[in-house]
Amino acid sequence: DAGVIQSPRHEVTEMGQEVTLRCKPISGHDYLFWYRQTMMRGLELLIYFNNNVPIDDSGMPEDRFSAKMPNASFSTLKIQPSEPRDSAVYFCASSPGLAIPNEQFFGPGTRLTVL
Amino acid sequence: AQSVTQLGSHVSVSEGALVLLRCNYSSSVPPYLFWYVQYPNQGLQLLLKYTSAATLVKGINGFEAEFKKSETSFHLTKPSAHMSDAAEYFCAVSSGNNNDMRFGAGTRLTVKP
Numbered sequence: 001d002a003g004v005i006q007s008p009r010h011e012v013t014e015m016g017q018e019v020t021l022r023c024k025p026i027s028g029h030d031y032l033f034w035y036r037q038t039m040m041r042g043l044e045l046l047i048y049f050n051n052n053v054p055i056d057d058s059g060m061p062e063d064r065f066s067a068k069m070p071n072a073s074f075s076t077l078k079i080q081p082s083e084p085r086d087s088a089v090y091f092c093a094s095s096p097g098l099a100i101p102n103e104q105f106f107g108p109g110t111r112l113t114v115l
Numbered sequence: 116a117q118s119v120t121q122l123g124s125h126v127s128v129s130e131g132a133l134v135l136l137r138c139n140y141s142s143s144v145p146p147y148l149f150w151y152v153q154y155p156n157q158g159l160q161l162l163l164k165y166t167s168a169a170t171l172v173k174g175i176n177g178f179e180a181e182f183k184k185s186e187t188s189f190h191l192t193k194p195s196a197h198m199s200d201a202a203e204y205f206c207a208v209s210s211g212n213n214n215d216m217r218f219g220a221g222t223r224l225t226v227k228p
Contacts, residue, residue: 004158031214042220043205056214091158102209103149104216106158 004107006092012113018080021110023092024073030097033104034067034077037089049075050097082114117142117208121219129227134178134193136222138206141187148189149207150180153221159205165189176200201226 005024013019025032034046047057052069060067064083069075079086089111093104122137140146148165163174170182176199180191191204203223209216 043218048214050214093159102147102211102216103161103164104159106151106160108156108158111156 004092004094004105006090006107006110008110009108010111010113012115013082014115015083016081017114018078019082019086019112019114021077021090021092021112023075023077023107025075025092025094026096026105027073028096029094029105031095031102031104032069032075033093033095034075035091035093037091037109038087043091046077079112082112084114087112087114117146117210117215117217119206119208119217119219121204121206121222123222124220125223125225127225127227128196130198131195134191134196134200134224136191136204136206136224138180138189138191138219139187140189140206140208142208142210144210147209147211148180148182149209149216150174150178150189150191151205151207151218153203153205155202162191162204196224196226198226198228200224 007022033048036044046059047067049069067077089109091106091109093106095102095104118141120139150162151159152162153159162178163172165172165182173179178193180189203221205221206219207216
């Protein structure tokens with residue numbers, strides 16, 4: 001298995017632009033998580049899905065952030081409009097639903113820079 | 116609710132020296148505990164996990180961790196540090212549900228030649 005795939009690996013954009021981050025989870029995994037990592041705040045859970053359904057989005061910082069999972073093999077995290085404070089590394093992770101303990105498998109991350 | 120506290124945001128050791136990274140947890144139910152490692156410009160990778168079986172858990176790359184319920188600790192150790200161990204290490208706790216894993220703030224390990 002190729003593991004969790006994220007694209008792009010790096011994104012540089014200007015303030016006000018729309019940014020879309022993409023994730024392909026490991027096949028067969030029922031859970032998908034989006035995290036944000038910054039020096040100041042560490043690793044923060046933004047939202048997670050179970051069987052393509054958003055379960056908890058309480059970590060999404062603002063309405064500018066939205067996430068979708070149209071099918072079991074694809075998810076997006078969108079920021080519109082982007083701001084410099086959104087600059088961070090965004091990770092996608094997936095987890096098998098019935099496996100205990102529920103380790104998460106992380107993608108390589110997308111490093112977002114908003115100028 | 117679960118939480119972890121990692122003591123020391125930065126740890127520096129000499130090559131060949133003992134590595135000790137500290138993690139204390141808080142959990143209202145028997146916890147599942149994890150150590151992840153993050154190498155520069157990469158995602159997190161699982162080092163080892165505690166599943167309520169043996170209290171001493173062995174992981175990859177010579178790392179191990181011991182679950183001590185009386186101390187609510189799950190410290191990570193390695194007898195002899197290698198330059199390739201330089202990375203950031205995260206402790207995490209979960210109740211076993213897929214929605215409640217909580218990560219610590221991370222400890223950056225530096226290995227000096």
